[in-house]
Amino acid sequence: MAKENTSANYSATITESSRELSPKERVMFKDLANATNLNDFAKESIASGVKPIVSVKDYAIVSVHNEASEDKDYNNYLLIDKEGNKYYTGSVSFWNKFMDIYKEMSTVDEEWAIELSLVPSRKYAGKEALTCSLV
Numbered sequence: 001m002a003k004e005n006t007s008a009n010y011s012a013t014i015t016e017s018s019r020e021l022s023p024k025e026r027v028m029f030k031d032l033a034n035a036t037n038l039n040d041f042a043k044e045s046i047a048s049g050v051k052p053i054v055s056v057k058d059y060a061i062v063s064v065h066n067e068a069s070e071d072k073d074y075n076n077y078l079l080i081d082k083e084g085n086k087y088y089t090g091s092v093s094f095w096n097k098f099m100d101i102y103k104e105m106s107t108v109d110e111e112w113a114i115e116l117s118l119v120p121s122r123k124y125a126g127k128e129a130l131t132c133s134l135v
Contacts (some may be wrong), residue, residue, distance in 0.1 A: 009067040015075075017060040018102070029060045029078055035086035038079070038094070039130050042116040052116040053135060055082045059102065060087075061095075066099075094130045101134050 012030040014021065021029065038054075045052035065073050065088040077095040079087045089095070098114065105112045115135045119127040 006016050011065045012076075013063045015063045018058045018106070019102060021060070029080070030061075030062055032076060032086070032088050035078065035088045036093075037088045038089040038116060039118070039128075041087060042118055042130060044117065045116070054079055054087060054114050054116065055111075055113040056080070056098075056102070057082045059098075073113070090131050094132060097131050101132065103135065 010035055014029060017029070041053040041054075056079050060078045060080075062076040062078055063073070064076060072089060075092075075095075076088045076090055079098075081087070082094075101112075101114060113135050114132040117131050117133065119131055121127040121129040123129075
């Protein structure tokens, strides 16, 4: 049996980032195997009584083409904190809220972070949507 050519069935490209990335960073940021899902991080933190806060240093948008996925083409939105930890989500609504914060705060020389929240989804009954606030 022939092996599938995974490179033809899966590809990831960084389409936007907070700054120019080195080749090493581009490879590292496309690899989500050691990244934390933001929804899981928020749920686990809230359940343990800890505020889910991320001190964002960088961001990247990773555009994915995956033949094995129901949605063949999608984006993963990646946050990198000041310690180098990676967090990701596919939530467009979260990303729009984050980018509003980022655009304003990237123009000032001030420490800032985001606090994650889970709110009832307007689209899906019984589900929660990820959002964030400036802290």
